[in-house]
Amino acid sequence: MPEADVMPSLTVPQTLSGSGKPLSVTRLRKTYGGVTAVDEVSMEIAAGEFVTFLGSSGSGKTTTLMMIAGFCEPDSGSIVVGGRDVTRLAPQRRGLGFVFQQYLLFPHMTVWENVAFPLQLRGVPKAELRRRVGETLEMAGLSAMARRRPRELSGGQQQRVALCRALVYRPPVILMDEPLGALDKKLRDQLQTEIKRIQQELGLTVIYVTHDQEEALVLSDRIAVMRDGSIDQFDTPQELFERPRTPFVADFLGAANFLPGQVEQQASGHTLVRLDSGGLLKARPQAASEGTRVRAAVQPGRLALCPPDEGFCTGTVETVTYVGTLVRITVRPEGSADVGPVRLELPAGRSPVVGERIGLTADPDNVSVFPDVLPDAKDGG
Missing domain, CATH: 3.40.50.300 (P-loop containing nucleotide triphosphate hydrolases)
Known part of the structure; x- marks a missing residue:
């Protein structure tokens, strides 16, 4: 044998x-x-x-x-x-x-x-x-x-x-x-x-x-x-x-969340996006004029928890899945019924529970901004 x-x-x-x-x-x-x-x-x-x-x-x-x-x-x-x-x-x-x-x-x-x-x-x-x-x-x-x-x-x-x-x-x-x-x-x-x-x-x-x-x-x-x-x-x-250059790369390599919104302000060192859910999200600089429709991309592992009504998003925890060293969580944002759930990954340990109201935040350097076009569908083969 x-x-x-x-x-x-x-x-x-x-x-x-x-x-x-x-x-x-x-x-x-x-x-x-x-x-x-x-x-x-x-x-x-x-x-x-x-x-x-x-x-x-x-x-x-x-x-x-x-x-x-x-x-x-x-x-x-x-x-x-x-x-x-x-x-x-x-x-x-x-x-x-x-x-x-x-x-x-x-x-x-x-x-x-x-x-x-x-x-x-x-x-x-x-x-x-x-x-x-x-x-x-x-x-x-x-x-x-x-x-x-x-x-x-x-x-x-x-x-x-x-x-x-x-x-x-x-x-x-x-x-x-x-x-x-x-x-x-x-x-x-x-x-x-x-x-x-x-x-x-x-x-x-x-x-x-x-x-x-x-x-x-x-x-x-x-x-x-x-x-x-x-x-x-x-x-x-x-x-x-x-630093993905296209929505496809951001999705394929990082399984990014794509959050719809529009450019509200171009400030020194960052782009400010007003999300459809109502929150303001700082992202890396993006050459887009104010009012342009965009999707902000952020990977699940780059999101962090904060108190409700702080950060760029407040929502309710829908699922919590334990996967060894990580906990995968989906959150339903408040403010727009058209915005889908946001996925995040946290180190295993203390994590929110289903039904809990939480806030989400992200380092602007970890947020990319793309034109308002979803990445093409892909298979896993």
Whole structure:
């Protein structure tokens, strides 16, 4: 029976380090019939950077990754890796590493043989092959399992074998297509830590695809939030979360509350919004004239409690849900029947009770203002 995963301490041999190369994608486009899957996507990825394509099903993230890998030919655009144009090269000639959600290990081969296979295909001399495979398995804590076959390993161990197989021939870029999607949450969290540590210590350039917002925030140096084949925002996790540039990004990454109102005043250092519920909400500066209809966006975790009739909103608690370290609360604002409930998250502990009248407040620096248009509907796939 496969053993439970115990994550090893990571020791990276010096000979494995520094293999990353920059990658450039310019106006990449792909259509299927009359449907545009990827629409003029461009980005520059630095050597040693961990970039994630984040989006729901149909956003274009996997198609973009497949074009970079060479498994899907673009209609137009270019892909350059380390200064070399690989746009029209076959996948095996690009030299990129690929890790799938399905491990795709050879069941009749041992762990050692699975990891050695890419080197055998490349005609690496036996002595060099043994050294590289040994170092790579040691790095991943798999040396003791070298003679086992995939069926004798746990899911996490199999995924680490797949990662080793992608690393062993020192690819300039590693591409990962939802590699942890089939694992349970605890193991996913552990492997996220190991993948990030390996990437940093080896100086790898990694492009990672996921629809899991938390995973993207944990792993990435930068995230490309994709929608309808285009990139809505390409930025650091902190900028995306704290400074979303579109309602879609604010909703997709932060599950923001969108509070309707109009700009009442442009003051030094902030925009003052008169909400439809009657309250006044200070937000980050926004280039909008007074009287403009807007929606103020604030994430549930950025709201705080205050006494009733203070802050920007007073309302009645409708639900209180305990979720471990957090309590999720919905509040029905007073002042307008057309305004939906406001969601907030508080640390577990003392929390208001259903039916209690409370006030809400927020730091202006945590409030974004957008034109009065709701973000597009999305799925969670």
